[in-house]
Amino acid sequence: MSLLDKLNQDMKQAMKNRDKETLGVIRMIKASIQNESIKLGKDTLSEDEDLAILSREVKQRKDSLQEFKSAGRDDLVEKIETELSIVKRYMPEQLTEEELVRIVQETIQEVNATSKKDMGKVMSAIMSKVKGRADGSQIKDVVLQQLK
Missing domain, CATH: 1.10.10.410 (Arc Repressor Mutant, subunit A)
Structure with missing residues (x-):
């Protein structure tokens, strides 16, 4: 199953469950994938390209997390940690x-x-x-x- 198929399936489930946080993150990932495919002029992206997008999303959230922690914004830290955990669901299993x-x-x-x-x-x-x-x-x- 491709990443886009998995995202679409999870998006439907998030809508049914009224899970706004998951739905928002999935929509952001899908938008990133769509933007990348437009930029590259492709209809579908390879697995490596999908992985690069997910890695970029994780990195952005980790950077934001550091900034919010140093600024003492605990309300935003919690939100970004939740988003980060949702994005990590789509990443391959991490090496020990x-x-x-x-x-x-x-x-x-x-x-x-x-x-x-x-x-x-x-x-x-x-x-x-x-x-x-x-x-x-x-x-x-x-x-x-x-x-x-």
Whole structure:
């Protein structure tokens, strides 16, 4: 089932349940997908493109969450945390810390990285492997630990 099909199905369910928060988030995701498909001139997006959109939505909400927390806006923090949990439902299962460390170590060996100077090579190779299953900052931290 494609992401758009799943969103449409969940949107209908949210309407039946009168779940305004879920409905609003699903509509935002669908709008992002539609905007991206218009921008790319495609009728349907690939799974990777859908994943990139979802990752962008998660990142936007995490950034907003940080801003609202630092500003002391607890009312908005709660709202964004709810939105974030709804968007994460559509993301692939996240890697555990152990899985991520293993992938990082394998990738470091593959690209023959020896120091922090090689971080760019390692990061680009890893990002193509994990595609949305791990947060970029989390990956960066693990890579830095491994490239001492």
